[in-house]
Amino acid sequence: MTLTGHMLIGQHTVAGNRAAIRGIDPATDAVLEPAYAGGSAEHVEQACALASAALDAYRETTLSGRAEFLQSIAEEIEALGDELIERAHAETGLPRPRLQGERRRTCQQLRLFARTVRAGEWLDVRVDTAQPQRQPLPRSDLRQRQIPLGPVAVFGASNFPLAFSVAGGDTASALAAGCPVVVKAHSAHPGTSELVGGAIARAIKACGLPEGVFSLLYGSGREVGIALVSDPRIKAVGFTGSRSGGLALLQAAQVRAEPIPVYAEMSSINPVLLFPAALHNRARALAEGFVGSLTLGAGQFCTNPGLVIACKGPALDSFIEATAEQIKRQAAQTMLTPGIFKAYESAVNTLTENSAAHIAAQGQIGSGPNQGQAHLFVTDAADFLADHNLQAETFGAAALIVQCASDDEIRQVTEQLEGQLTATLHLDDADLEQARALLPILERKAGRLLVNGWPTGVEVCNAMVHGGPFPATSDARTTSVGTAAILRFLRPVCYQDFPDSLLPSALQQANPLHLSRLLDGHREALAHAE
Amino acid sequence: MTLTGHMLIGQHTVAGNRAAIRGIDPATDAVLEPAYAGGSAEHVEQACALASAALDAYRETTLSGRAEFLQSIAEEIEALGDELIERAHAETGLPRPRLQGERRRTCQQLRLFARTVRAGEWLDVRVDTAQPQRQPLPRSDLRQRQIPLGPVAVFGASNFPLAFSVAGGDTASALAAGCPVVVKAHSAHPGTSELVGGAIARAIKACGLPEGVFSLLYGSGREVGIALVSDPRIKAVGFTGSRSGGLALLQAAQVRAEPIPVYAEMSSINPVLLFPAALHNRARALAEGFVGSLTLGAGQFCTNPGLVIACKGPALDSFIEATAEQIKRQAAQTMLTPGIFKAYESAVNTLTENSAAHIAAQGQIGSGPNQGQAHLFVTDAADFLADHNLQAETFGAAALIVQCASDDEIRQVTEQLEGQLTATLHLDDADLEQARALLPILERKAGRLLVNGWPTGVEVCNAMVHGGPFPATSDARTTSVGTAAILRFLRPVCYQDFPDSLLPSALQQANPLHLSRLLDGHREALAHAE
Known part of the structure; x- marks a missing residue:
């Protein structure tokens, strides 16, 4: 397939008329063809008009029809074959097996x-x-279902060019909910975006859906993004990226006449607590697991473990020593973009210059451009408590170990943390009561709590929470990974005293869709159709 | 019980130090004792500190312990006996049976x-x-439950001094979710608020809960309200009231460092669509039902039917004539406050002066202060479509009938409506297809759709939606009435690979609480304990 450098507005490829974006191979700094001319507010207008026109038809697709559409997108993505992997590799520097x-x-x-x-x-x-x-008054018949909010704007992320981008979790969950989607492609992988956007457009055509169900726009500046969030037909926003980027979208949404939900997944340093018995019994194994998680994908995971909290002493010394050894052996890795590499270098320099933190180890220096070098810093709890800057996210393979003098200092450090996507506890049986005492704080701080694992794997399942209190996300009530992500794009509607034939089939008395129902306050036993 | 005029901060009665509020009997304009000196930012600080300190203990009360607390509040309110009814009657002018x-x-x-x-x-x-x-990777054990957001600020409403005020839906649902609550009392019924606040405080004491679970503050200006919404320990806001009031709270929440959900239920004109066969077959009965709903409680319901949409013709003429007759017979009713009466008069004057609308009928003039007189206005669809002001909510017993020339004009009028709490359809069998064609629009516009009923009754049940797109509410994803209101104050937390003994009991493998669970994607059959 030849890349065109064009946007997709419904089923039409449209050339932009603003400054062009080009993919850059971060391993070589080579500029990739073709150029992707940016869209304008007018293109946003066209895409939103189509999305709005598609809404009522798309949101009433049958459950099986919508399911087949989602499956069809997966098949079309798979049918792109190696071309997709090669382009994504060229645009992101991520290894082919990872992609x-x-x-x-x-x-x-x-x-x-x-x-x-x-x-x-x-x-x-x-x-x-x-x-x-x-008595004293009769009760009406009342039935509630969820319906889609309306067209959704999705902003692709740079660090997962497939899983959190054009057909990633935000798009998939919005489409699953019945919402048309307008994607603003991330400028770091325009070619990958075009390939995946084309796959979605083909699935729409194959399934006979209205073309406005999906559009894909490009834009290097703020014009497209702000126009998209500001369009009155857009009813929700999904975003994964930096804290500043997320806050800019939140602000754009706040000046709208009609407030809309903005689901921005932003910044998290993912604290790891090492409890005494675990630390004493397996400092070296913990160091290995930690460095593996820290350096995965050059540290460019939202759930990268950037902060370790533990009590001072010989066991922690052993852990630091073993971690430092591992870090020193780490080869440099190509970071996603020159911009991300620069930001990482700058954040590491800031930490290096902070007298409260000292460098315990550095990874190997790379040759070639954009080579991220792993870093390990150590600080004391008192310094950490005194300097809020030490909580800033460093997007890349750098971590800070906070040495605490007492259990009470561990509690203080934990209580002072900002909101997080994850918090990890490494514990042995002897640590259980100490861990239990910290749980209430950790529950208030994070969306996911892990025991004896590492936070970088985010399972796509029903129970996953990839979310958490601000600034991890802009809306702690939600998750952007897992099936509960669908709930972000729904709102309830109640039907009172409707004749059965006028009810949507989901609410009809005979339950023709065999749905799980809360019937007069009780979960109804399901007579399965099969 | 003697009213003290004091606030409740936890279990302590505290005198305010700002300008005092006094209840006013709207039927006589008499000023009621005692004076309620307003609180300051310092009182907000104290209440929020207590609420925050109470959170971890309160949110882990057992399900039965928390249920007994809610029941205990109901018992304490009932134990207030006639004193509560008399005080609420004096402060609101609402008839005793209604209270x-x-x-x-x-x-x-x-x-x-x-x-x-x-x-x-x-x-x-x-x-x-x-x-x-x-393969290729093992899956962890992942378990999700909902936990409370944290302390909640509740702003009482004027029009339901019990059901939407100190112990109303917002407070009850936040407490049910496990959130401590700080209420800012509505200045229209301070004595009623003190009585109910005392009942909650006694229930807290009787149940042995931390005192910070509930506080009640007064304040005539913005100081208390803005300080409350701005306090970093407050994690959500519940409000029922005017559009301007709701937007002011939204704005205060938007300048916080950490965004929080604001559930403001604001403005709705609750359109009623009269379909041809229904109108032809029972114009007079519809007129009776309509006027009954319109004038209920002097029209001071959020769900008051303020807009009627129908096709021009003899059937609509009959309906208008019958409605006008009924309106003319309506006695004036005491409105809740001098301020609400003045706002109603002003809104009615604005409509009267609008050349696009003409008065079809006026109710009887009352004697004494604050007597709201019912009004019926009529306009044409073309005028309605041309003048957005005709959609403004008139809080009181005034309605506007929009005469449409065609089905297409009905569609245009409906499509141009702002978000609503309710939309009502009056239809007979012959109207079904015409109604079905409008349903997609109505679903996008309103939180509750009714057939052949009137919107003013809002059942408290599982399926109720008292919510809807902006400006009906600030968050269309939610309801403020019914058990789903509890969901507003929760967020998900995921526990990964936890030892069973460290899990909250709701998530333990043996399901000791006998909860309905989504187990590996399937709704688990429940072995009931009883």
């Missing part, structure tokens, strides 16, 4: 969402039947 | 929420069990 794994995850996610759409739990059907004889 | 009904509703709501807390559906338990053999 193959990410493609698998992206397609599995679409298929899981297809199964979830079919099962229909997300409709949260609630039925309260009429009580005509009730 | 008795509202008290019944308030207590039933607390008891329904108690049953809902016990049943535990709101915990939305999701379990994905470990798959250690999975």
Whole structure:
């Protein structure tokens, strides 16, 4: 397939008329063809008009019809074959096996969402039947289902060019909910975006859906993004990226006449607590696991473990020593973009110049451009508590170890943390009560708590929470990974005293879709159709 | 019980140090004793500190412990007896039977929420069990539950001094979710607020809960309200009131460092569509039902039917004539406050002066202060479409009938409506297809759709949606009435690979709380304990 450098507005390829974006191979700084001319507010207008026109038809697709569409997107992405992997590799510097794994995850996610759409739990059907004889007043028949919010704007992320980008979690969950999607492609991988956007457009055509269900826009400046968030037809925003980027979208949404939800997944340093018995019994194994998670993908994971909290002493000394050894052996890795590499260098320099933190180890220096070198810093709890800057996210393979003098200092450090995507506890049986005492704080701070694992793997499943209190996200009530991500794009509607034939099929008395229902306050036993 | 004029900060009565509020009997303009000196930012600080300190203990009360607390509040409110009804009657001018009904509703709501807390559906338990053999990577054990957001600020409404005020839906749902609550009392009924606040404080003491679970503040200006919404320990806001009031709170929340959800239920004109066959067959009965709903409680319901949409013709003429007759017979009613009466008069004058609308009927003039006189206006669809001001909410017993020339004009008028709490359809069998064609628009516009009923009754149940797109509310994803209101104050937390003994009981493998669970994607059959 030849890349065109054009946007996709519905089924039409459209050339932009603003400054062009070009992919850059971060391993060589080579500029890639073709150029992607940016869109303008007018293109946003066209895409939103199509999305709005598609809404009522798309949101009433049958559960199986919508599920087949999601599966079809997965098939079209797989059919792109090696071209997708090669282009993504060229644009991101990520190793091919990692990209193959990410493609698998992206397609599995679409298929899981297809199964979830079919099962229909997300409709949260609630039925309260009429009580005509009730005193002093009769009760009406009341039935509730969830309907889609409307067209959704999605901003692709740089660090997962497949799983968190054009057909990533935000797009997949919005489409699963029944919302048309307008994607603003991340400028770091325009070619990958075009390939995946084309796959979605083909799936739309194959499934006979209205073309406005999906559009893909480019833009190097703020014009397209701000116009998109400001368009009155857009009813929600999904974003994964930097804190400053997320806050800019939040602000654009706040000046709208009609407030809309902005789901921005932003910044997290993912604290890891090492409890005494675990640290004493397996400092070296912990160091190995830690460095593996820290340096995965050049440290460019939202859930990268950037902060370690533990009590001072010989066990922690052993851990630091073993970690430092490992870090020193780490080869430099190509970072995603020259911009991310520069930001990483700058953040590491800031930490290096901070007298409260000292460098315990550095990884190997790379040759060639954009080579991220791993870093390990150590500080004391008192310094950490005194300097809020030590909580800033360093996007890359750099971590800070906070040495505490007492359990009370561990508690203080934990209580002072900002909101996080994850918090990790490494513990042995003897640590259980100490861990239990910290749990209430950790629950208030993070969306996901892990025991004896590492936070960088984010399973796509029903129970996952990839979210958390601000600034981890802009909306702690939600997750951007897993099937509960679909719930972000829904709102409830209640139907009172409707004749059965006028009700949507999800709410009809005979339950023709075999949905799980809350019937007069009780979870109804399901007579499975199969 | 003697009213003190003091605030409640935890278990302590505290005198304010700002300008005093006094209840006013709107039927006589008499000023009521005692004076309620307003609180300051310092009192907000004290209440929020207590609420924050109470959070971890309160949110881990057992389901039955929390349910008993909610029941205990209902009992304490009932134990206030006639004193509560008399004081609320004096402060609001609402008839005693209406207040008795509202008290019944308030207590039933607390008891329904108690049953809902016990049943535990709101915990939305999701379990994905470990798959250690999975290729290429094993899957961890992942479990999700909902936990409370944190302390909640509640702003009482004027129009339901019991059901939407100190112990109303917002407070009850936040407490049910496990959130401590700080209420800013509505200045229109300070004595009623003190009585109900005392009932909650006694329930807290009786149940042995931390005192910070509830505080009640007064304040005539913006100081208390803005300080409350701005306090970093407050994690969500519930409000029912005017559009300007709701937007002011939204704005205060937007300048916080950490964004928080603001659930403001604001403005709705609750369109009623009269379809041809229904109008032809029962114009007179429709007129009776309509006027009954319009004038209920002097028209001071959020769901008051302020807009009627129908096709021109003899049937609509009959309806207008019958409605006008009824309106003319309507006695004036005492409105809630001098301020609401003045705003109503002003809105009616604005409509009267609008050349696009003409007065079809006026109710009887009352004697004495604050007597709201019912009004009926008529306009044409073309004028309605041309003048957005005709969509402004008139809080009181005034309605506008929009005469349409065609089905297409009905569609245009409906499509141009702002977001609404409700939309009502009056239809007979012959109208079904015409109604069906409009449903997609109505679903996008409103939170609750009714057939052949009137919107002013809002049932407290599982399927209710008292919410809707902006400006009906600031967050269309939610309801402020019914058990789903609890979900507004929760966020998900995921526990990965936790030893069973470290898990909260809601997530333990043996399901000791007998909760409905989504287990590996399937709704688990429940072995009931009873």
